[in-house]
Amino acid sequence: MxxxxxxxxxxxxxxxxxxxxxxxxxxxxxxxxxxxxxxxxxxxxxxxxxxxxxxxxxxxxxxxxxxxxxxxxxxxxxxxxxxxxxxxxxxxxxxxxxxxxxxxxxxxxxxxxxxxxxxxxxxxxxxxxxxxxxxxxxxxxxxxxxxxxxxxxxxxxxxxxxxxxxxxxxxxxxxxxxxxxxxxxxxxxxxxxxxxxxxxxxxxxxxxxVRPSGLSFNIVQMRNSGELVIEDATLRSPQLVKPMLPTVYAYMYRYLARLSLQSGDMQTARDFIDQALMCDRSIFYRDVRSLVTLMSVRLSSVAKLAIGRSLGFAKTVQGKH
Structure with a gap:
């Protein structure tokens, strides 16, 4: 057996x-x-x-x-x-x-x-x-x-x-x-x-x-999926989640800004950072990684070079599967 x-x-x-x-x-x-x-x-x-x-x-x-x-x-x-x-x-x-x-x-x-x-x-x-x-x-x-x-x-x-x-x-x-x-x-x-x-x-x-080959970041798709997941979580636990939604969306936009930065789309990264700041700017002084993302977007040309050198290539960082 x-x-x-x-x-x-x-x-x-x-x-x-x-x-x-x-x-x-x-x-x-x-x-x-x-x-x-x-x-x-x-x-x-x-x-x-x-x-x-x-x-x-x-x-x-x-x-x-x-x-x-x-x-x-x-x-x-x-x-x-x-x-x-x-x-x-x-x-x-x-x-x-x-x-x-x-x-x-x-x-x-x-x-x-x-x-x-x-x-x-x-x-x-x-x-x-x-x-x-x-x-x-x-x-x-x-x-x-x-x-x-x-x-x-x-x-x-x-x-x-x-x-x-x-x-x-x-x-x-x-x-x-x-x-x-x-x-x-x-x-x-x-x-x-x-x-x-x-x-x-x-x-x-x-x-x-982190691979330089594979499925490229589809930022629109990621945003749509993120919004659906947030909506479902809100429906499951409305009293818990609703008061936190501005902060939740601020983190989502910060995440999308980082992915846009990694993929070399600096304008989209700046747009998402602006949306995150409008939702809840406090995440950038309460969370170190969020602050790093903000600084990286504001200094995007320097950040892109640093990311490329760290990961072993100086072109688009792409997702997997």
Missing amino acids: TKIPTVSVIVPAYNVAKYIKETLVSLEQQTFSDFEALIVDDGSVDNTAAIVRQICQRDSRFKLLQKANGGLSSARNYGIRHAQGEYIALLDGDDIYHKDKLATHIARLYRDSDIGVVYSASRTIRDDGKPTFITLSGKPIHSNNVLALLCKNFVGHGSNAVFRRCLIDEVGDFNESLRSWEDVDLWLRIAATQKWRFYREKRILSYYR
Whole structure:
């Protein structure tokens, strides 16, 4: 009888032949070994699948699933539907886990039954895998998780969370109609239950790759998705969220300004910063990263050069999948 793994690691993969081996090796090297890795090839047209098959042949914990291209949420949901583990871990096909990632998080979930989602601090890495100076602490900026998530996604990115499988049964899976903010939407639904805690591990256990290739930032799409997620959160918890909406929108516009800056669209970055200032200018003196974004936009030509040098290229920074 085949033993059911404790953790199912869901790895959505779309045209990541350049990176997928390093990603999966970081799983092979985990100090916690009782896992299955479900790599969901979301209609790749490169040799991603062939590389994955090689690893599957040498390690039976790895399984390749293939489907027509449907986007990141579709790939994650497909993997979750095939998962056997009590816990779900997310790892995008070009990111990397520290060797203690699973062991640290699973120990916490074993220890505290009221914790539903665990995550860690992260560091960004360049396209070539070299670390940058940019880290994400994952520290929430508000004591209420719903309000904290609406202002900033403290989980940080899609390769960070490990959570109980039962949460999907309780609140549903990733919303496939959203082309961005889909992870924030899921965390918000979990937070709104007021049943489960989020736990932050202060150690850097995830490495998030910023690539010069992939799907370009679609700022309009991101704004539309963000507005939909905020509206849904407001409908779920109107008394809690409505008083905070000016601040929530200020943070959203600041985030869009940063993405516009990274993509080299300086005028759009300035427009979003102006909108953020109109909504709630206090975020720029209460939050260091917001202040840095404001200064970067105001000094955009210098900032663009600094971002380019940090990430190893001096052209558009683009999103993934």
